[in-house]
Amino acid sequence: MTIVLTPVWQNGVQKLKMAPQPPPRPQHGLTPPELDDEVHETRCMTQLRGKVSDIERYIYLSALKQHDPHMFYRLCLKHMAEFTPIIYTPTVGQACQEYSHNYRRPEGLFASIKDKGKIKSVLRAWPKIDDARISVVTDGSRILGLGDLGINGMPISIGKLSLYVAGAGIRPQSTIPICLDLGTNTQKYLDDPLYLGMRKRRVPTNEMTEFMDEFMHEMSVQFPKLLVQFEDFSTDHAFLYLERYRNQYPVFNDDIQGTGAVVLSGFINAARLASAASGQPLTDHRILFFGAGSAGVGVAMQLMSFFTLEGLSEEEARNRIYLVDTQGLVYASRGELAEHKQYFARTDYTGPPIKNLLDVVEYVRPTALMGLSTTSGAFSPDVIQTMAALNPLPIIFPLSNPVKLSECTFEDAVRFTNGKVLFASGSPFHELEHRGQMLYPGQGNNMYIFPGLGLGAILARCSSVTDSMVEASSLGLANSLTPEEEDMNLLYPQIERIREISAFIAMQVIRAAQTAGVDRNADLRRMSDSELLAFVTSKMWNP
Numbered sequence: 001m002t003i004v005l006t007p008v009w010q011n012g013v014q015k016l017k018m019a020p021q022p023p024p025r026p027q028h029g030l031t032p033p034e035l036d037d038e039v040h041e042t043r044c045m046t047q048l049r050g051k052v053s054d055i056e057r058y059i060y061l062s063a064l065k066q067h068d069p070h071m072f073y074r075l076c077l078k079h080m081a082e083f084t085p086i087i088y089t090p091t092v093g094q095a096c097q098e099y100s101h102n103y104r105r106p107e108g109l110f111a112s113i114k115d116k117g118k119i120k121s122v123l124r125a126w127p128k129i130d131d132a133r134i135s136v137v138t139d140g141s142r143i144l145g146l147g148d149l150g151i152n153g154m155p156i157s158i159g160k161l162s163l164y165v166a167g168a169g170i171r172p173q174s175t176i177p178i179c180l181d182l183g184t185n186t187q188k189y190l191d192d193p194l195y196l197g198m199r200k201r202r203v204p205t206n207e208m209t210e211f212m213d214e215f216m217h218e219m220s221v222q223f224p225k226l227l228v229q230f231e232d233f234s235t236d237h238a239f240l241y242l243e244r245y246r247n248q249y250p251v252f253n254d255d256i257q258g259t260g261a262v263v264l265s266g267f268i269n270a271a272r273l274a275s276a277a278s279g280q281p282l283t284d285h286r287i288l289f290f291g292a293g294s295a296g297v298g299v300a301m302q303l304m305s306f307f308t309l310e311g312l313s314e315e316e317a318r319n320r321i322y323l324v325d326t327q328g329l330v331y332a333s334r335g336e337l338a339e340h341k342q343y344f345a346r347t348d349y350t351g352p353p354i355k356n357l358l359d360v361v362e363y364v365r366p367t368a369l370m371g372l373s374t375t376s377g378a379f380s381p382d383v384i385q386t387m388a389a390l391n392p393l394p395i396i397f398p399l400s401n402p403v404k405l406s407e408c409t410f411e412d413a414v415r416f417t418n419g420k421v422l423f424a425s426g427s428p429f430h431e432l433e434h435r436g437q438m439l440y441p442g443q444g445n446n447m448y449i450f451p452g453l454g455l456g457a458i459l460a461r462c463s464s465v466t467d468s469m470v471e472a473s474s475l476g477l478a479n480s481l482t483p484e485e486e487d488m489n490l491l492y493p494q495i496e497r498i499r500e501i502s503a504f505i506a507m508q509v510i511r512a513a514q515t516a517g518v519d520r521n522a523d524l525r526r527m528s529d530s531e532l533l534a535f536v537t538s539k540m541w542n543p
């Protein structure tokens with residue numbers, strides 16, 4: 001039985017109550033006599049498409065998910081390309097920003113710093129403790145590229161988990177969206193009378209760490225089969241808590257590891273095409289990262305394995321990577337650097353700071369330009385034109401979310417390279433026609449990775465999530481293009497195939513877990529690859 005959470009008002013306090021989900025086929029007499037499932041699909045799609053704005057469509061789908069989860073997920077799977085921009089980026093960004101205003105009912109767990117010492121009781125409020133398998137946990141401190149949204153970050157956890165259900169067939173009742181309330185430093189929310197979170201600035205890191213230690217411990221006690229996905233923590237805390245807990249609990253950070261994996265996968269496919277066009281060996285690629293936060297550095301770390309898999313040493317691989325932050329090119333003699341940037345600081349440059357992106361591009365002469373900067377339009381026409389002048393087929397990935405923060409649009413990338421570009425963005429753009437040819441943008445978003453990575457980790461009952469499992473998810477994705485998709489020069493598979501892709505990724509992840517010895521489901525070791533793939537597919541929940 002699937003459960004939904006319905007609000008119950010008691011003494012003025014809204015509480016969670018478990019209610020049985022309406023059965024898929026309601027009793028005779030309770031529905032119109034000629035209600036037909038297929039016609040009802042058309043009716044729901046007509047209602048959805050009749051809404052006047054994306055946020056209205058988001059609110060409609062959110063209600064549909066609650067009243068009729070089977071219909072919601074069935075439509076989601078059928079219309080993946082239409083649904084993801086609504087339930088996920090970009091619209092989920094707006095849903096977060098307006099969460100306190102549009103709030104209707106509880107859909108997840110909230111643990112506040114005020115619960116320190118009694119987090120256990122908060123977690124025990126969750127109705128389906130035994131079913132819990134995957135939780136997306138955010139503290140709202142860096143939601144997409146939209147900054148510190150505090151408790152308004154809840155919809156990002158909800159949206160990611162909807163993709164777990166749709167994309168990997170995780171059962172809806174096995175998912176727990178969590179938003180931690182540790183304050184917010186955004187004055188607008190502190191002043192907003194409708195703001196749903198604590199009206200305090202963020203607690204200092206030492207206090208947050210005490211809270212996180214208790215939270216993670218209680219999570220592992222209350223939900224012993226749970227995998228935790230950290231989402232949209234500000235960069236310092238993203239690295240801190242991933243390192244602190246990754247060997248202790250099954251946990252991964254989506255922005256560092258999921259993004260690293262998805263971009264490595266797209267880069268592998270793009271680099272092959274770019275090298276075929278330039279005649280340069282794969283090991284000669286030079287990658288410039290514009291943005292050196294958790295996502296930029298996470299992706300840079302993961303892209304190291306592109307070069308090491310091609311036979312380069314760690315040092316040689318690191319040399320292929322350049323970072324740019326708000327102060328320009330990141331190099332060792334520039335001055336004090338945040339810890340997460342130090343590994344990639346260049347030691348072969350000692351001159352004055354190179355601040356302007358165009359100047360950095362001219363100095364580095366990259367074959368690939370990655371944007372993880374939250375800076376809309378940073379890939380200006382002259383930057384894109386210079387990339388095109390340097391490379392027959394430049395790789396340009398503006399990966400910041402949501403769409404309005406993308407470093408450039410697909411249209412600009414096509415226009416200023418004359419259609420000769422390998423493009424992937426974090427949020428979706430439409431395909432377009434250029435000189436009689438259809439060109440398709442890739443979506444380099446971790447949504448291709450986390451459903452399959454999570455499913456694999458859950459089925460193998462992993463004690464931790466290793467780097468090798470993350471790399472396996474990436475290579476699994478890179479190898480999942482069909483011949484037709486390769487003919488279309490796609491860098492990522494079509495999103496409509498997400499179930500098939502997630503099953504394949506999950507299988508690769510399970511094998512990597514077995515090799516690393518972190519799997520606790522020994523039965524899977526005895527299966528052949530085809531048996532394992534069939535097993536993974538059989539475990540997927542279907543609406």
Ligand SMILES: NC(=O)C1=CN([C@@H]2O[C@H](COP(=O)(O)OP(=O)(O)OC[C@H]3O[C@@H](n4cnc5c(N)ncnc54)[C@H](O)[C@@H]3O)[C@@H](O)[C@H]2O)C=CC1
Nearest residue numbers: 144145235291292293294295325326373400401426445446
């Ligand atoms: N495509 C995907 O799957 C993912 C995309 N992202 C996106 O990546 C972006 C960054 O995320 P985080 O690294 O966590 O954020 P962050 O705020 O920690 O990092 C941003 C980085 O960009 C740099 N930056 C900002 N403005 C700049 C400017 N004008 N010039 C040069 N550098 C500038 C900052 O110095 C910092 O290094 C967000 O928009 C997020 O939505 C994050 C995760 C996944």
Ligand SMILES: CC(=O)C(=O)O
Nearest residue numbers: 144145232255401446
């Ligand atoms: C996609 C994602 O995780 C982000 O933009 O933060």
Ligand SMILES: [Mg+2]
Nearest residue numbers: 144231232255
């Ligand atoms: Mg994220």
